[in-house]
Amino acid sequence: MNQPTCDLTLSPAGRRLRVAAGSALQDVLFEQGVEFPCGGRGRCKSCRVKLLKGRLQANAEETKLLTAVELADGWRLACRHCIDGDLELELAQWEMPILSDHSAFTFTPQAGLGVAVDLGTTTIAAQLLDMGTGNVLAVATALNAQARHGDDIITRVEFALHGGQTELERLIREQLGRMIEHLLAAAAPEQSLARIVLVGNTVMHHLFCGIDVTPLATHPFEPEHPGRFRFSPSQLGWNFGEETMVEFLPCIGGLVGPDILAGIVATGLHEGAGLAVLLDLGTNGEVVAGNRDKLLCTSTAAGPAFEGARISMGMRAATGAISEVQLIDRAVVCRVIGSGAPRGLCGSGLVDAVAAGLDLRWIEANGRMTLAGAMPLSGPVALLPQDVRELQLAKGAIAAGLRILAARFGATLADIQQLYLAGAFGNYISRTSAQRIGLLRTPVDRIVPAGNTALLGAKRALFEDAAAWDGLACRIEHVALHEEPEFQDIFAEEMRFPETA
Numbered sequence: 001m002n003q004p005t006c007d008l009t010l011s012p013a014g015r016r017l018r019v020a021a022g023s024a025l026q027d028v029l030f031e032q033g034v035e036f037p038c039g040g041r042g043r044c045k046s047c048r049v050k051l052l053k054g055r056l057q058a059n060a061e062e063t064k065l066l067t068a069v070e071l072a073d074g075w076r077l078a079c080r081h082c083i084d085g086d087l088e089l090e091l092a093q094w095e096m097p098i099l100s101d102h103s104a105f106t107f108t109p110q111a112g113l114g115v116a117v118d119l120g121t122t123t124i125a126a127q128l129l130d131m132g133t134g135n136v137l138a139v140a141t142a143l144n145a146q147a148r149h150g151d152d153i154i155t156r157v158e159f160a161l162h163g164g165q166t167e168l169e170r171l172i173r174e175q176l177g178r179m180i181e182h183l184l185a186a187a188a189p190e191q192s193l194a195r196i197v198l199v200g201n202t203v204m205h206h207l208f209c210g211i212d213v214t215p216l217a218t219h220p221f222e223p224e225h226p227g228r229f230r231f232s233p234s235q236l237g238w239n240f241g242e243e244t245m246v247e248f249l250p251c252i253g254g255l256v257g258p259d260i261l262a263g264i265v266a267t268g269l270h271e272g273a274g275l276a277v278l279l280d281l282g283t284n285g286e287v288v289a290g291n292r293d294k295l296l297c298t299s300t301a302a303g304p305a306f307e308g309a310r311i312s313m314g315m316r317a318a319t320g321a322i323s324e325v326q327l328i329d330r331a332v333v334c335r336v337i338g339s340g341a342p343r344g345l346c347g348s349g350l351v352d353a354v355a356a357g358l359d360l361r362w363i364e365a366n367g368r369m370t371l372a373g374a375m376p377l378s379g380p381v382a383l384l385p386q387d388v389r390e391l392q393l394a395k396g397a398i399a400a401g402l403r404i405l406a407a408r409f410g411a412t413l414a415d416i417q418q419l420y421l422a423g424a425f426g427n428y429i430s431r432t433s434a435q436r437i438g439l440l441r442t443p444v445d446r447i448v449p450a451g452n453t454a455l456l457g458a459k460r461a462l463f464e465d466a467a468a469w470d471g472l473a474c475r476i477e478h479v480a481l482h483e484e485p486e487f488q489d490i491f492a493e494e495m496r497f498p499e500t501a
Contacts, residue, residue, distance in 0.1 A: 009088040011052060019083055025049075026079045030148045034091060035316065039150030039159055040079035046315075047078040054087035098123040098141035099424040101455040103266075107134050107463040112194030115180055116458035118259065119172070119200035119208060120144060121153050121282075122307075122316070125455050126176070128183040129462060131194060138187035145175040146207065152307065153203050153284065160213045168207045176208075177238040196246045197461045199454050201284070202226070202257035209248055216255065220480065226251035228470055249461060249469055253478025255284045255299040260422075261473055262457025264288055267420045267450055270295060270472060274417035275409055277402065277442075278453070281306045281347075281425045285398045288476070289405040289416075295476040296405050300397040305390040306347040306425055312384045315344035322381055323428065325352035332356055334378040342379040345387075348428045353383050354391055355433035358497055365497045367392045395439040396495035401481055402441075403490055408479070413441045420450040427451055438498045 004021040008028065019028050026040045026047070038044045042061045051074040058071050059080055066075055078091075110131040118125045121144060128138040146168050149159040160168055176198075184193065198208065202223055206213045209229040215222060228250040233240040249258035260280060263269075269276050271292050278288040285306075288297040305311060315321050320343030324335035334349070336342045345353065353375065357363035362371050367388050369375065374382035406413055419442045421429065431447045434440040440447060461469060481487045 007086040011090045025081045050090035052088040099452040101452040114462035115196045117198040118455040119204045138183045140179045145171040193244045198248045199258040199262040199458045250473045256297045259454035263453035266453040266456040276418040278420045280422040287401045298479040300401040305394040313344045317346040321346040322349040342381045352433045355436035392495045399494035400491040419447045422453040
């Protein structure tokens with residue numbers, strides 16, 4: 001007997017879907033790019049949808065989170081419902097730009113094809129390469145399928161600790177297997193796949209490789225099995241020839257993962273004579289400082305402010321997000337991704353907004369907002385005092401980590417010859433605004449947006465001896481900031497904003 005189906009129409013995109021009756025609305029909408037920040041636990045209101053046609057009976061959980069007016073207007077929480085009939089829903093559809101890489105690099109030609117994968121908490125980028133020429137034959141990007149169980153590392157680990165680790169492993173292995181199959185089918189269906197190299201943060205490393213994440217959630221936050229892992233395709237449930245070698249590069253220490261190791265190689269940080277820094281801003285801000293003689297790394301509990309989380313109207317850098325705030329004749333002017341109506345504020349816009357508030361003296365050096373209530377930005381989007389506080393905590397942790405590592409070299413921040421900003425956030429953040437809020441005190445002309453260094457490093461690893469990467473990881477000393485006696489004092493200092501621009 002055929003399973004009954006329902007029609008689901010998504011406005012304003014006009015997208016029409018045919019779905020199985022009884023399907024979880026969360027699962028269907030996730031596939032369309034809708035995020036569920038709390039992992040579908042009904043704790044936030046980020047997955048709100050407006051019922052235009054059909055029936056979604058409000059439940060007790062929704063009456064606690066949504067106002068009576070919102071409920072009467074048809075607003076519901078997608079994570080709390082299944083599809084039992086035809087529906088038309090209004091939701092903000094968007095596309096999240098995922099940073100890929102097309103940098104040139106030196107390599108020794110080899111036979112066959114290779115796939116490099118940057119496995120991020122939120123997004124995945126994979127590239128298929130001809131290992132004889134180094135040419136990129138095909139690119140695939142996607143939202144990490146694990147994100148339906150939480151869109152940040154903390155929520156993801158919490159789900160794993162409560163019995164969900166096997167599910168997270170299954171989701172990501174199946175998704176990556178399909179992505180690589182599509183890459184091959186689109187560009188080189190008859191050629192042999194020699195090697196697959198994966199990088200990601202320490203949590204993604206564990207969740208792909210099948211390693212218990214419990215040590216990453218408890219003091220001292222050190223992985224028990226940080227090394228390089230090698231698999232055959234059959235071990236992962238992949239339908240490639242057994243001659244294909246699959247490797248996940250090693251972690252460095254603490255919460256500093258293989259993606260940062262790849263970034264070190266991509267930027268040549270380990271080969272230069274002068275002091276250089278690689279900085280990746282995210283929930284855990286990873287910092288590496290050093291040169292060819294010495295390398296130090298650390299991770300800072302920066303919180304998710306740079307990713308838009310815990311900000312009152314925060315969101316990812318996607319359609320509808322205010323990504324840039326400028327002062328023109330002392331008026332606040334905002335740029336919205338997609339040029340449509342503003343829906344929220346992403347990390348780069350947050351940094352700009354606070355910098356503008358400081359210049360207008362609407363925000364004081366201690367973070368206090370002088371305006372009554374909030375700082376208006378554009379449309380319904382505004383900056384609240386608690387948003388400024390979240391940014392202070394994040395930038396204070398990063399700036400303190402930078403100072404402590406520099407001091408280990410007998411240097412100051414002014415002595416840093418090059419500061420590489422890795423990842424999507426580093427690619428879009430205004431260096432001037434980052435300086436204005438005191439996040440980066442290195443001269444602007446020394447700050448380099450470095451793009452997707454994790455993916456570039458993974459591509460280089462396709463052509464290199466894996467043992468060399470193990471050796472590099474062993475050279476890097478991990479500095480645990482919570483064990484540094486001066487950290488709390490420096491952190492408190494760095495939470496303040498500079499008095500003047």
